[in-house]
Amino acid sequence: MQMTSSSLLLAAVVAFAGNTVAQSCPTVWTTIASDVKTAFLSDDSNCNDDARAAIRASFHDCFPGSCDGSLILANECTDRGENAQMVGICSTLGDMASQYNVSTADMIQFGAAMGIAACSLGPKIAFKVGRIDSSTANAENQIPGRNSDAATQIAAFEAKGFTVTELVALVGAHSTAKDFNGESLDSTPEQWDTTFYTETAEESAPDSLPSDLYLSNSTQSSSIWTSMEDATTWVNAFVPAMEKMSIMGQDEASLVDCSSVITASFA
Numbered sequence: 001m002q003m004t005s006s007s008l009l010l011a012a013v014v015a016f017a018g019n020t021v022a023q024s025c026p027t028v029w030t031t032i033a034s035d036v037k038t039a040f041l042s043d044d045s046n047c048n049d050d051a052r053a054a055i056r057a058s059f060h061d062c063f064p065g066s067c068d069g070s071l072i073l074a075n076e077c078t079d080r081g082e083n084a085q086m087v088g089i090c091s092t093l094g095d096m097a098s099q100y101n102v103s104t105a106d107m108i109q110f111g112a113a114m115g116i117a118a119c120s121l122g123p124k125i126a127f128k129v130g131r132i133d134s135s136t137a138n139a140e141n142q143i144p145g146r147n148s149d150a151a152t153q154i155a156a157f158e159a160k161g162f163t164v165t166e167l168v169a170l171v172g173a174h175s176t177a178k179d180f181n182g183e184s185l186d187s188t189p190e191q192w193d194t195t196f197y198t199e200t201a202e203e204s205a206p207d208s209l210p211s212d213l214y215l216s217n218s219t220q221s222s223s224i225w226t227s228m229e230d231a232t233t234w235v236n237a238f239v240p241a242m243e244k245m246s247i248m249g250q251d252e253a254s255l256v257d258c259s260s261v262i263t264a265s266f267a
């Protein structure tokens with residue numbers, strides 16, 4: 001049968017569309033975004049405790065090895081003391097990954113990106129999907145603790161390819177953190193702001209982690225800490241460091257960009 005020019009055109013459009021579909025963000029993420037946004041915003045439209053926990057869960061899934069969902073899939077969340085405060089969010093994110101048939105690893109990073117954006121002044125970081133899940137647990141004791149001094153934290157981050165500047169920028173996520181008693185690590189936990197750096201250095205925050213006090217007062221990191229008190233300096237350091245952490249151990253080239261889902265959710 002001879003093809004007409006219109007059927008040739010149709011064939012070309014179908015081929016092109018097929019190619020485009022493979023590269024574009026799966027539409028299910030728009031549905032997930034609406035669910036997550038409802039879950040992560042408090043009544044006054046700021047980030048809530050689930051958002052805080054999700055931001056932290058991103059670090060705890062990625063840093064010990066790879067952003068591979070093992071925090072949830074290998075039960076690191078329930079089995080390790082360092083994750084005790086995240087058992088609830090692990091359950092929520094794991095259930096959503098199953099419900100929507102997306103990778104648990106992607107779901108954890110999506111929770112963090114949405115959690116950050118849900119906070120007042122929170123940046124919209126890039127979000128990509130396609131991470132490969134793993135149910136094999138990573139080696140233990142890789143995440144520095146609340147009493148780790150600056151040298152210990154710097155060594156742990158350097159071992160994973162992060163500079164001191166990236167470390168200091170990343171712990172700025174504590175701008176929105178609360179401790180196990182519910183006390184916040186700066187006076188504005190609903191705001192993604194640099195009050196955390198100022199108040200930690202001045203020791204005037206409602207509570208401070210010794211680990212953050214060490215970064216603020218040790219010679220290896222104190223000048224970097226002070227530089228982060230400038231909001232532009234912090235956001236310019238935080239965003240690329242967080243994006244780098246969110247794909248640890250994964251092949252970036254095989255991931256598909258879904259950043260538009262975050263920007264559309266908080267337009």
Ligand code: HEM
Pocket residue numbers: 049052053055056059085144145146148153170171173174176177178179180181209211242
């Ligand atoms: C050396 C680096 C870090 C150390 C030692 C550290 C330590 C801690 C500790 C001990 C807590 C719990 C506070 C308490 O219960 O008293 C905490 C909470 C938190 N951390 Fe970190 N952290 C580090 C890096 C990060 C990074 C890289 C992120 C994310 C980018 C992050 C995000 C959070 C958040 C959002 C919370 C609050 C969780 C909530 O309120 O439920 N932390 N961190």
Ligand SMILES: *[C@@H]1O[C@H](CO)[C@@H](O)[C@H](O)[C@H]1NC(C)=O
Pocket residue numbers: 101
């Ligand atoms: C879930 O997604 C995978 C690919 O990511 C697909 O092979 C599978 O058929 C999907 N399952 C359902 C129930 O849609």
Ligand SMILES: *[C@@H]1O[C@H](CO)[C@@H](O)[C@H](O)[C@H]1NC(C)=O
Pocket residue numbers: 210213214217218
């Ligand atoms: C730095 O902070 C730590 C943790 O609070 C404290 O133990 C130490 O004495 C401080 N060092 C200096 C030089 O202020």
